[in-house]
Amino acid sequence: MENNAMKQVHLQRSNNNYPLLFDYQSTTPCSQEVLEAMAPYWNELWANASSRQSRFGLMASAAVTLAREQIASLLNVVPERLIFTSGATEANNLALLGHARAMAADKGSPGHIITLATEHHAVLDPLRQLIREGFRLTELYPGPDGLLSKDQLVEAFEEDTFLASFMFANNEIGVIQPLAELVEACKEKEVLVHSDAAQAFGHIPIEVDKLGLDFISISSHKLYGPKGIGSLVMRSELPILPLHWGGGQEQNLRPGTIPVPLIIGFAKAAELAFRDLNIHQEKLGLLRDQLLIDLRQKIPDIIVNGSMENRLPHNLNITILGVSGSRLFRELRPFISCSSGSACSAGKPSHVLLALGRTVKEADSSIRLSLGRDTSIEDIKKATSVIDNVVSRLRGD
Numbered sequence: 001m002e003n004n005a006m007k008q009v010h011l012q013r014s015n016n017n018y019p020l021l022f023d024y025q026s027t028t029p030c031s032q033e034v035l036e037a038m039a040p041y042w043n044e045l046w047a048n049a050s051s052r053q054s055r056f057g058l059m060a061s062a063a064v065t066l067a068r069e070q071i072a073s074l075l076n077v078v079p080e081r082l083i084f085t086s087g088a089t090e091a092n093n094l095a096l097l098g099h100a101r102a103m104a105a106d107k108g109s110p111g112h113i114i115t116l117a118t119e120h121h122a123v124l125d126p127l128r129q130l131i132r133e134g135f136r137l138t139e140l141y142p143g144p145d146g147l148l149s150k151d152q153l154v155e156a157f158e159e160d161t162f163l164a165s166f167m168f169a170n171n172e173i174g175v176i177q178p179l180a181e182l183v184e185a186c187k188e189k190e191v192l193v194h195s196d197a198a199q200a201f202g203h204i205p206i207e208v209d210k211l212g213l214d215f216i217s218i219s220s221h222k223l224y225g226p227k228g229i230g231s232l233v234m235r236s237e238l239p240i241l242p243l244h245w246g247g248g249q250e251q252n253l254r255p256g257t258i259p260v261p262l263i264i265g266f267a268k269a270a271e272l273a274f275r276d277l278n279i280h281q282e283k284l285g286l287l288r289d290q291l292l293i294d295l296r297q298k299i300p301d302i303i304v305n306g307s308m309e310n311r312l313p314h315n316l317n318i319t320i321l322g323v324s325g326s327r328l329f330r331e332l333r334p335f336i337s338c339s340s341g342s343a344c345s346a347g348k349p350s351h352v353l354l355a356l357g358r359t360v361k362e363a364d365s366s367i368r369l370s371l372g373r374d375t376s377i378e379d380i381k382k383a384t385s386v387i388d389n390v391v392s393r394l395r396g397d
Protein backbone atom coordinates (compact mmCIF):
# COMPACT_ATOMS: atom_id res chain seq x y z
CA MET A 1 0.00 0.00 0.00
CA GLU A 2 1.32 3.40 -0.96
CA ASN A 3 1.49 5.85 1.90
CA ASN A 4 0.62 9.51 1.47
CA ALA A 5 4.21 10.70 1.10
CA MET A 6 4.79 8.22 -1.73
CA LYS A 7 1.55 9.24 -3.42
CA GLN A 8 2.65 12.86 -3.23
CA VAL A 9 6.00 12.10 -4.87
CA HIS A 10 4.31 10.08 -7.65
CA LEU A 11 1.77 12.83 -8.19
CA GLN A 12 4.45 15.49 -8.43
CA ARG A 13 6.53 13.44 -10.84
CA SER A 14 3.59 12.64 -13.08
CA ASN A 15 2.53 16.30 -13.11
CA ASN A 16 5.76 18.00 -13.99
CA ASN A 17 8.58 15.45 -13.79
CA TYR A 18 9.97 16.99 -10.59
CA PRO A 19 11.96 16.16 -8.62
CA LEU A 20 14.52 15.31 -11.26
CA LEU A 21 16.43 12.22 -10.23
CA PHE A 22 20.15 12.80 -9.80
CA ASP A 23 20.94 10.46 -6.94
CA TYR A 24 21.62 7.12 -8.64
CA GLN A 25 24.87 6.59 -6.76
CA SER A 26 23.04 6.27 -3.48
CA THR A 27 20.93 3.50 -4.97
CA THR A 28 19.05 2.47 -8.11
CA PRO A 29 15.56 1.10 -8.68
CA CYS A 30 15.20 -2.63 -9.42
CA SER A 31 14.82 -3.03 -13.16
CA GLN A 32 11.73 -4.79 -14.51
CA GLU A 33 13.75 -7.74 -15.85
CA VAL A 34 15.34 -8.18 -12.44
CA LEU A 35 11.93 -8.20 -10.74
CA GLU A 36 10.70 -10.79 -13.23
CA ALA A 37 13.75 -13.02 -12.72
CA MET A 38 13.24 -12.90 -8.94
CA ALA A 39 9.47 -13.39 -8.96
CA PRO A 40 9.22 -17.22 -8.92
CA TYR A 41 11.69 -17.47 -6.03
CA TRP A 42 9.41 -15.52 -3.67
CA ASN A 43 6.54 -18.01 -3.97
CA GLU A 44 6.46 -21.15 -6.17
CA LEU A 45 10.18 -21.83 -5.69
CA TRP A 46 10.43 -20.69 -2.10
CA ALA A 47 12.47 -23.64 -0.80
CA ASN A 48 15.62 -23.38 1.29
CA ALA A 49 18.66 -23.84 -0.95
CA SER A 50 20.35 -25.84 1.81
CA SER A 51 17.50 -28.41 1.97
CA ARG A 52 19.26 -30.87 -0.30
CA GLN A 53 16.89 -33.75 0.51
CA SER A 54 13.96 -31.94 -1.08
CA ARG A 55 13.42 -31.60 -4.82
CA PHE A 56 12.53 -27.92 -4.45
CA GLY A 57 15.55 -27.35 -2.24
CA LEU A 58 17.73 -28.81 -4.98
CA MET A 59 16.10 -26.53 -7.54
CA ALA A 60 16.78 -23.47 -5.37
CA SER A 61 20.34 -24.62 -4.83
CA ALA A 62 20.84 -25.12 -8.59
CA ALA A 63 19.52 -21.60 -9.24
CA VAL A 64 21.98 -20.15 -6.72
CA THR A 65 24.82 -22.14 -8.29
CA LEU A 66 23.94 -20.75 -11.70
CA ALA A 67 23.68 -17.19 -10.38
CA ARG A 68 27.07 -17.54 -8.66
CA GLU A 69 28.58 -18.82 -11.92
CA GLN A 70 27.07 -15.91 -13.85
CA ILE A 71 28.49 -13.24 -11.55
CA ALA A 72 31.86 -15.02 -11.33
CA SER A 73 32.14 -15.24 -15.12
CA LEU A 74 31.56 -11.47 -15.41
CA LEU A 75 34.57 -11.01 -13.16
CA ASN A 76 36.54 -13.80 -14.84
CA VAL A 77 37.00 -15.75 -11.61
CA VAL A 78 35.92 -19.22 -10.46
CA PRO A 79 32.53 -19.27 -8.65
CA GLU A 80 34.03 -20.59 -5.39
CA ARG A 81 35.63 -17.22 -4.90
CA LEU A 82 32.28 -15.52 -4.28
CA ILE A 83 30.91 -15.25 -0.74
CA PHE A 84 27.40 -13.79 -0.82
CA THR A 85 26.80 -11.14 1.85
CA SER A 86 24.08 -8.59 2.61
CA GLY A 87 25.93 -5.97 0.56
CA ALA A 88 29.23 -4.18 0.21
CA THR A 89 29.25 -3.04 3.86
CA GLU A 90 29.26 -6.61 5.10
CA ALA A 91 31.72 -7.70 2.40
CA ASN A 92 34.13 -4.94 3.51
CA ASN A 93 33.76 -5.93 7.16
CA LEU A 94 34.32 -9.59 6.35
CA ALA A 95 37.41 -8.92 4.25
CA LEU A 96 39.03 -6.39 6.59
CA LEU A 97 38.13 -7.72 10.04
CA GLY A 98 38.18 -11.34 8.90
CA HIS A 99 41.59 -11.21 7.25
CA ALA A 100 43.23 -8.97 9.87
CA ARG A 101 42.04 -11.14 12.76
CA ALA A 102 43.20 -14.31 10.98
CA MET A 103 46.64 -12.79 10.38
CA ALA A 104 46.94 -11.65 13.99
CA ALA A 105 45.94 -15.11 15.23
CA ASP A 106 48.57 -16.64 12.98
CA LYS A 107 51.40 -14.23 13.76
CA GLY A 108 50.59 -13.71 17.40
CA SER A 109 50.41 -9.92 17.07
CA PRO A 110 48.43 -7.33 15.10
CA GLY A 111 50.19 -5.43 12.33
CA HIS A 112 49.90 -2.33 10.15
CA ILE A 113 47.23 -1.50 7.55
CA ILE A 114 47.05 1.30 4.94
CA THR A 115 43.96 2.94 3.51
CA LEU A 116 42.67 6.20 2.04
CA ALA A 117 41.11 8.97 4.11
CA THR A 118 38.47 9.24 1.36
CA GLU A 119 37.12 5.68 1.73
CA HIS A 120 33.45 5.05 2.43
CA HIS A 121 32.62 4.61 6.12
CA ALA A 122 31.94 0.95 5.36
CA VAL A 123 35.74 0.64 5.07
CA LEU A 124 36.93 3.32 7.49
CA ASP A 125 34.79 2.15 10.40
CA PRO A 126 35.85 -1.53 10.38
CA LEU A 127 39.46 -0.39 10.04
CA ARG A 128 39.04 1.96 13.00
CA GLN A 129 37.58 -0.96 14.92
CA LEU A 130 40.81 -2.81 14.18
CA ILE A 131 42.76 0.03 15.85
CA ARG A 132 40.78 -0.75 19.03
CA GLU A 133 41.94 -4.35 18.61
CA GLY A 134 45.61 -3.32 18.55
CA PHE A 135 46.27 -2.87 14.81
CA ARG A 136 47.92 0.30 13.46
CA LEU A 137 46.26 2.20 10.61
CA THR A 138 47.61 4.81 8.21
CA GLU A 139 44.94 6.86 6.40
CA LEU A 140 46.58 8.46 3.38
CA TYR A 141 45.36 11.77 1.99
CA PRO A 142 45.08 11.76 -1.80
CA GLY A 143 46.07 14.71 -3.96
CA PRO A 144 43.58 17.54 -4.69
CA ASP A 145 42.30 15.42 -7.59
CA GLY A 146 41.29 12.67 -5.16
CA LEU A 147 43.89 10.22 -6.47
CA LEU A 148 46.61 8.49 -4.50
CA SER A 149 50.06 8.29 -6.06
CA LYS A 150 52.35 5.29 -5.89
CA ASP A 151 55.07 7.45 -4.33
CA GLN A 152 52.78 8.46 -1.45
CA LEU A 153 51.91 4.82 -0.89
CA VAL A 154 55.51 3.61 -0.96
CA GLU A 155 56.39 6.08 1.82
CA ALA A 156 53.66 4.63 4.02
CA PHE A 157 54.76 0.99 4.16
CA GLU A 158 56.03 -0.19 7.51
CA GLU A 159 57.90 -3.34 8.46
CA ASP A 160 54.70 -5.19 9.36
CA THR A 161 52.23 -3.76 6.81
CA PHE A 162 50.14 -6.72 5.66
CA LEU A 163 46.97 -5.22 4.18
CA ALA A 164 45.87 -2.18 2.17
CA SER A 165 42.38 -1.09 1.15
CA PHE A 166 41.79 1.32 -1.73
CA MET A 167 38.34 1.91 -3.15
CA PHE A 168 37.88 1.27 -6.84
CA ALA A 169 35.73 4.36 -7.48
CA ASN A 170 34.70 6.97 -4.96
CA ASN A 171 31.02 7.20 -4.07
CA GLU A 172 31.05 10.99 -3.64
CA ILE A 173 33.48 12.36 -6.20
CA GLY A 174 33.50 9.37 -8.57
CA VAL A 175 37.28 9.27 -9.00
CA ILE A 176 38.80 5.97 -10.07
CA GLN A 177 41.99 5.14 -8.19
CA PRO A 178 45.08 4.10 -10.19
CA LEU A 179 44.81 0.59 -8.78
CA ALA A 180 47.27 -1.08 -11.17
CA GLU A 181 50.21 0.91 -9.83
CA LEU A 182 49.03 0.88 -6.21
CA VAL A 183 48.63 -2.91 -6.27
CA GLU A 184 52.02 -3.29 -7.92
CA ALA A 185 53.65 -1.36 -5.07
CA CYS A 186 51.81 -3.51 -2.53
CA LYS A 187 52.85 -6.76 -4.23
CA GLU A 188 56.50 -5.70 -4.03
CA LYS A 189 56.03 -5.59 -0.25
CA GLU A 190 53.85 -8.73 -0.11
CA VAL A 191 50.94 -6.65 1.11
CA LEU A 192 47.45 -7.94 0.23
CA VAL A 193 44.97 -5.51 -1.33
CA HIS A 194 41.24 -5.14 -0.76
CA SER A 195 39.14 -2.84 -2.93
CA ASP A 196 35.61 -1.61 -2.25
CA ALA A 197 34.16 -1.81 -5.75
CA ALA A 198 30.54 -1.04 -4.79
CA GLN A 199 30.42 1.97 -7.11
CA ALA A 200 32.44 0.42 -9.91
CA PHE A 201 30.97 -3.06 -10.42
CA GLY A 202 28.57 -3.01 -13.37
CA HIS A 203 29.58 0.54 -14.31
CA ILE A 204 33.19 0.24 -15.48
CA PRO A 205 35.32 -2.81 -16.39
CA ILE A 206 36.92 -4.59 -13.43
CA GLU A 207 39.80 -6.98 -14.01
CA VAL A 208 40.27 -8.51 -10.59
CA ASP A 209 43.12 -10.87 -11.41
CA LYS A 210 44.86 -8.69 -13.96
CA LEU A 211 44.99 -5.97 -11.33
CA GLY A 212 46.11 -8.51 -8.72
CA LEU A 213 43.36 -7.66 -6.24
CA ASP A 214 43.05 -10.12 -3.39
CA PHE A 215 39.61 -9.08 -2.13
CA ILE A 216 36.87 -6.98 -3.72
CA SER A 217 33.46 -6.00 -2.36
CA ILE A 218 30.48 -5.57 -4.67
CA SER A 219 26.83 -4.67 -4.18
CA SER A 220 23.65 -5.33 -6.15
CA HIS A 221 21.61 -2.19 -5.43
CA LYS A 222 24.02 0.12 -7.22
CA LEU A 223 23.32 -1.64 -10.53
CA TYR A 224 19.52 -1.91 -10.65
CA GLY A 225 19.43 -5.06 -8.55
CA PRO A 226 17.75 -5.67 -5.20
CA LYS A 227 18.94 -4.14 -1.94
CA GLY A 228 20.35 -6.46 0.72
CA ILE A 229 22.69 -8.57 -1.39
CA GLY A 230 26.32 -8.26 -2.41
CA SER A 231 29.45 -10.33 -2.39
CA LEU A 232 33.00 -10.55 -1.19
CA VAL A 233 35.13 -11.91 -4.02
CA MET A 234 38.43 -13.20 -2.68
CA ARG A 235 41.48 -15.08 -3.87
CA SER A 236 41.31 -18.74 -2.82
CA GLU A 237 42.93 -19.89 0.39
CA LEU A 238 43.68 -16.53 1.93
CA PRO A 239 43.57 -16.49 5.73
CA ILE A 240 40.16 -15.24 6.86
CA LEU A 241 37.93 -15.73 9.89
CA PRO A 242 34.12 -15.41 9.76
CA LEU A 243 32.27 -12.61 11.54
CA HIS A 244 29.35 -14.89 12.39
CA TRP A 245 28.95 -18.56 13.18
CA GLY A 246 26.03 -20.79 12.29
CA GLY A 247 24.92 -23.17 9.59
CA GLY A 248 28.11 -23.35 7.53
CA GLN A 249 26.75 -21.70 4.37
CA GLU A 250 29.09 -19.78 2.04
CA GLN A 251 32.13 -21.91 2.93
CA ASN A 252 31.54 -21.23 6.64
CA LEU A 253 32.30 -17.58 6.05
CA ARG A 254 28.74 -16.25 5.95
CA PRO A 255 26.35 -18.61 7.68
CA GLY A 256 22.60 -18.07 7.49
CA THR A 257 19.80 -19.09 5.15
CA ILE A 258 20.74 -18.14 1.61
CA PRO A 259 18.52 -15.32 0.22
CA VAL A 260 17.72 -17.09 -3.04
CA PRO A 261 15.52 -14.41 -4.71
CA LEU A 262 18.04 -11.66 -3.94
CA ILE A 263 20.91 -13.69 -5.39
CA ILE A 264 18.91 -14.43 -8.55
CA GLY A 265 18.10 -10.70 -8.86
CA PHE A 266 21.74 -9.74 -8.27
CA ALA A 267 22.92 -12.08 -11.05
CA LYS A 268 20.28 -10.79 -13.47
CA ALA A 269 21.14 -7.17 -12.69
CA ALA A 270 24.85 -7.87 -13.17
CA GLU A 271 24.21 -9.67 -16.47
CA LEU A 272 22.23 -6.70 -17.81
CA ALA A 273 24.70 -4.13 -16.52
CA PHE A 274 27.63 -5.88 -18.18
CA ARG A 275 25.71 -6.50 -21.41
CA ASP A 276 25.11 -2.78 -21.89
CA LEU A 277 28.09 -1.41 -19.98
CA ASN A 278 29.71 0.38 -22.93
CA ILE A 279 26.44 1.88 -24.11
CA HIS A 280 25.63 3.23 -20.65
CA GLN A 281 29.17 4.49 -20.07
CA GLU A 282 29.19 6.42 -23.31
CA LYS A 283 25.70 7.88 -22.94
CA LEU A 284 26.15 8.88 -19.31
CA GLY A 285 29.61 10.33 -19.91
CA LEU A 286 28.24 12.58 -22.66
CA LEU A 287 25.28 13.71 -20.55
CA ARG A 288 27.46 14.35 -17.50
CA ASP A 289 29.94 16.38 -19.57
CA GLN A 290 27.06 18.39 -21.02
CA LEU A 291 25.76 19.06 -17.52
CA LEU A 292 29.13 20.47 -16.51
CA ILE A 293 29.39 22.62 -19.65
CA ASP A 294 25.87 24.00 -19.08
CA LEU A 295 26.42 24.62 -15.37
CA ARG A 296 29.72 26.39 -16.04
CA GLN A 297 28.03 28.63 -18.57
CA LYS A 298 25.50 29.74 -15.96
CA ILE A 299 27.71 29.62 -12.85
CA PRO A 300 31.30 30.10 -14.07
CA ASP A 301 32.90 29.92 -10.61
CA ILE A 302 31.74 26.39 -9.66
CA ILE A 303 34.56 24.14 -8.54
CA VAL A 304 34.64 20.52 -9.70
CA ASN A 305 35.70 18.15 -6.96
CA GLY A 306 38.09 15.40 -8.06
CA SER A 307 39.73 14.43 -11.31
CA MET A 308 37.55 14.70 -14.42
CA GLU A 309 39.84 12.35 -16.37
CA ASN A 310 39.76 9.39 -13.99
CA ARG A 311 36.12 9.39 -13.04
CA LEU A 312 32.94 7.37 -13.26
CA PRO A 313 30.93 8.57 -16.26
CA HIS A 314 27.77 9.13 -14.22
CA ASN A 315 29.21 11.30 -11.45
CA LEU A 316 29.62 15.04 -11.06
CA ASN A 317 30.48 16.70 -7.75
CA ILE A 318 30.65 20.48 -7.57
CA THR A 319 31.17 23.15 -4.95
CA ILE A 320 29.08 26.29 -5.32
CA LEU A 321 30.83 29.14 -3.55
CA GLY A 322 29.03 31.81 -1.58
CA VAL A 323 25.80 29.95 -0.77
CA SER A 324 24.71 28.35 2.47
CA GLY A 325 24.72 24.55 2.10
CA SER A 326 21.54 24.01 4.13
CA ARG A 327 19.60 26.65 2.19
CA LEU A 328 20.92 25.30 -1.11
CA PHE A 329 19.60 21.82 -0.36
CA ARG A 330 16.32 23.08 1.04
CA GLU A 331 15.65 25.09 -2.11
CA LEU A 332 16.77 22.34 -4.47
CA ARG A 333 14.82 19.56 -2.74
CA PRO A 334 11.42 20.03 -4.47
CA PHE A 335 13.07 20.06 -7.88
CA ILE A 336 16.14 17.86 -7.78
CA SER A 337 16.78 14.69 -5.86
CA CYS A 338 20.53 14.79 -5.28
CA SER A 339 22.82 14.55 -2.30
CA SER A 340 25.60 16.35 -0.53
CA GLY A 341 27.75 13.24 -0.73
CA SER A 342 27.38 9.83 0.78
CA ALA A 343 23.82 8.83 1.64
CA CYS A 344 25.30 7.39 4.83
CA SER A 345 27.07 10.50 6.15
CA ALA A 346 24.06 11.74 8.19
CA GLY A 347 24.35 15.47 7.62
CA LYS A 348 28.02 15.86 8.60
CA PRO A 349 30.34 17.74 6.20
CA SER A 350 31.81 15.31 3.72
CA HIS A 351 35.04 13.74 5.02
CA VAL A 352 35.95 13.13 1.36
CA LEU A 353 35.79 16.80 0.41
CA LEU A 354 37.58 17.85 3.60
CA ALA A 355 40.34 15.35 2.76
CA LEU A 356 40.69 17.04 -0.63
CA GLY A 357 41.34 20.34 1.14
CA ARG A 358 37.88 21.93 0.95
CA THR A 359 36.80 24.01 3.96
CA VAL A 360 33.73 22.96 6.00
CA LYS A 361 31.75 25.75 4.33
CA GLU A 362 32.82 24.64 0.86
CA ALA A 363 32.08 21.00 1.65
CA ASP A 364 28.62 22.00 2.88
CA SER A 365 27.77 23.82 -0.33
CA SER A 366 28.81 20.93 -2.57
CA ILE A 367 26.44 18.69 -4.47
CA ARG A 368 26.81 15.25 -5.95
CA LEU A 369 24.78 14.82 -9.11
CA SER A 370 24.70 11.18 -10.16
CA LEU A 371 23.06 10.14 -13.40
CA GLY A 372 21.21 6.92 -14.19
CA ARG A 373 19.97 4.92 -17.14
CA ASP A 374 16.84 7.05 -17.49
CA THR A 375 18.57 10.42 -17.36
CA SER A 376 17.82 12.41 -20.51
CA ILE A 377 19.17 15.57 -22.09
CA GLU A 378 15.92 17.28 -20.99
CA ASP A 379 16.77 16.37 -17.38
CA ILE A 380 20.20 17.95 -17.85
CA LYS A 381 18.74 21.16 -19.21
CA LYS A 382 16.09 21.36 -16.49
CA ALA A 383 18.59 20.62 -13.72
CA THR A 384 20.92 23.35 -14.98
CA SER A 385 18.10 25.86 -15.02
CA VAL A 386 16.89 24.89 -11.52
CA ILE A 387 20.40 25.06 -10.02
CA ASP A 388 21.08 28.38 -11.74
CA ASN A 389 17.82 29.89 -10.45
CA VAL A 390 18.35 28.70 -6.91
CA VAL A 391 21.98 29.83 -6.79
CA SER A 392 21.12 33.25 -8.26
CA ARG A 393 18.41 33.70 -5.65
CA LEU A 394 20.67 32.64 -2.77
CA ARG A 395 23.50 34.85 -3.96
CA GLY A 396 21.07 37.74 -4.41
CA ASP A 397 22.26 38.24 -8.01
Ligand SMILES: Cc1ncc(COP(=O)(O)O)c(C=O)c1O
Pocket residue numbers: 026086087088089090120122167169170171196198199218219220221229230343344
Ligand atom coordinates in the same frame (compact mmCIF):
# COMPACT_ATOMS: atom_id res chain seq x y z
C1 LIG B 1 31.75 2.87 -1.92
C2 LIG B 1 30.65 2.22 -1.15
N1 LIG B 1 30.94 1.23 -0.30
C3 LIG B 1 29.99 0.60 0.40
C4 LIG B 1 28.68 0.95 0.28
C5 LIG B 1 27.64 0.21 1.08
O1 LIG B 1 27.09 -0.78 0.26
P1 LIG B 1 25.82 -1.63 0.75
O2 LIG B 1 24.68 -0.69 0.79
O3 LIG B 1 25.70 -2.69 -0.31
O4 LIG B 1 26.16 -2.21 2.07
C6 LIG B 1 28.32 1.97 -0.59
C7 LIG B 1 26.90 2.38 -0.73
O5 LIG B 1 26.46 3.41 -0.34
C8 LIG B 1 29.32 2.63 -1.32
O6 LIG B 1 29.04 3.62 -2.16
